[in-house]
Amino acid sequence: MQLMWFRRDLRVEDNTALQSALNTQQPVYAIYIATPTTWQQHDLSAIQADLIYRRLFELQNDLARLNVPLLYLEVETYQQSVDALLELSQTLQAERIVFNREYEVNELARDARLSDRAPIDVRGVDDKCLFPPGSVLNQQGQYFKVFTPFKRKYLARLETEPLVISKTQPAAAMPSHDIDDGSLPVFSVHSPFTYPRDSSQSYPVATRAIRQRLRDFCDETIDRYQLERDRPALDSTSQLSPYLAIGALSVRQCLARAQFGCSPPLNDGRETWVSELVWRDFYQHLLHFEPKLAKGHNFVVWTEKVRWPGSSAHLELWQQGKTGYPIVDAAMRQLNQTGWMHNRLRMVVASFLTKDLHVHWREGERYFMQRLVDGDYAANNGGWQWSASTGCDGQPYFRIFNPIAQGERFDPKGEFVRKWVPELQSVPDKYIHQPWKWTESDNLFYPKPMVDHKSEREITLCLFQDAKDFS
Known part of the structure; x- marks a missing residue:
């Protein structure tokens, strides 16, 4: 047995x-x-x-x-x-x-x-990963601390080691009396599941439906993924992350479907989506080698010295989507109402919380896990530390997203903003990401910006520099 x-x-x-x-x-x-x-x-x-x-x-x-x-x-x-x-x-x-x-x-x-x-x-x-942690190493036999060389090694192995999707065969028949006599806790609608639940009905759970979602994305959307993936108003992402998070899909199944019927090299859309899957595995590998990441510690040691003077009041306004920055507020309201957020916007709101409001990244990490339908510890931790400039990448701490510029670039007509922030429906496109500059702004039931981005950027640079000097 x-x-x-x-x-x-x-x-x-x-x-x-x-x-x-x-x-x-x-x-x-x-x-x-x-x-x-x-x-x-x-x-x-x-x-x-x-x-x-x-x-x-x-x-x-x-x-x-x-x-x-x-x-x-x-x-x-x-x-x-x-x-x-x-x-x-x-x-x-x-x-x-x-x-x-x-x-x-x-x-x-x-x-x-x-x-x-x-x-x-x-x-x-x-x-959980295509290649187990510890099997993708650099020439010195050490783990990769930066994504790009990890990806290069990962994809090189993928080219020479064909994907194998295992096919399940039935087990030996179970004696019927073993499960029918009521002595075993067989799963049923009467089984206790006391943890709070909120409706996930927009995500089908039947195996056939999940596989069809993967097929549809790879047949209809993936080829333009690289061009459209950063536009939150467009339906251009796979939204398969909830199934990867609970293991209803494997990374091997996703990689195999992305490559299905395609001769190498893959086009830009497929290559970019595959890169996102590699990011997922990268963070799992990192967690294997750095268990401190599961204990709330920064990857970059000296950044432990960074002060985070942000207030709980600012954190609450960020959580509620009431910061006065439309792209940030739209993203947070999308998260609160659906349990999902567009990946570009995850970076935008994380940067805003840590770099504009100076709230510790752990607060954002926790809030995301409490709301996300696709919450995955390694990926969530990796994303927040990347945005907070405490994580394992080659980018310096002065990576600070401008929420106005991000909105204007990736939601130029404000379609996404207007969907989630209906108070701004009447604002012209020209002012949709800076509604306080519109002459009619006093008639909007929408807050003024809670902070000045330019000023907060300078404060962030000083906070990080102070920590670095002190170390």
Whole structure:
């Protein structure tokens, strides 16, 4: 008997650990364990919790076609999840527990606890990235601290090592009385799922529908991705990140579809989207080598000395989308209402919080995780540290986005702004990103800019320079 422990890998296709269990030709049970207290500590958003919950029913259907029942337990913490799993494995008389590895500190500690305590074989396998952390290194055998050379090495391997998408085969048939006698916690609508949920209905969870979204993007949109991806008013991004975040899709499936039917080299659109997938893996690799990132520390050591004098009042206005800068406010309202934000705007609002309001990046990181349907710790942490100039890239600390210039460049007619900030519907295009300059601005129910960008930029430069000098 094999016991497959699902976490953030909620799919049966191209699932390395599941395939390992099925290959034994033994009966297989699957288990998912909810841990609401740990989830709360990790700032799991209510909308992502809902996506996970709905996805479990589809996973159950997919597993049933493989003769694999899905069991379900809810305990409070990761530590308790190990205890519950060991008890279940004993009840099932399982010979082995298999799972796909996760690279955050608490997750690694959980899995180490399982390996230390289990009286049976425990096998963790690498599945989350195309190439496991530690397998993409520089000539000195060290990990890459900058994205571009990592990407170059990654893509060189991809050219010589063909993608292999594993196909699942049914497990040995499960004796019917084993699951029908009511003694096992089979997943159902009556299973406890006490974590708060907010509707994720705009994201279908059926496997066929998710695969179709991937196909449609690669058939209809990806070729113009490089040209249009920074325009938030256009529907030009894949919006597949929620499925990657919960593992309903694998990075291998995405890469394979991006390359499907195309001879190298890929066109600019496909190459740019592939680059975004490589960024995702880059941050996972970084987390593996720098566990301090999962503990709230900066990647660049000297930036720990940077002071963040921003106020809680400013943080709250930023969260509410009431800063007086239209592109920032539109983006934050999109996040609050949908659980998703356009990637260009994630950089804009992060820069604004850290460089214009001088609020610590950890506050923004936390708020994003509490709201995002596609919250992924490594990617979210990497993005915030990149924007705050505390992270692992070659850009200096004077990378400071001008929210007016960003709006004018990427939403020139204000279509995105007007959708999310209806108070500005009547503002002419010329003033849409600086409505305070419009002669009728006093009649708008919209705040004046909470800070002056030019002045705050100078303050940021001084704060970082002071920290650097002090170090």
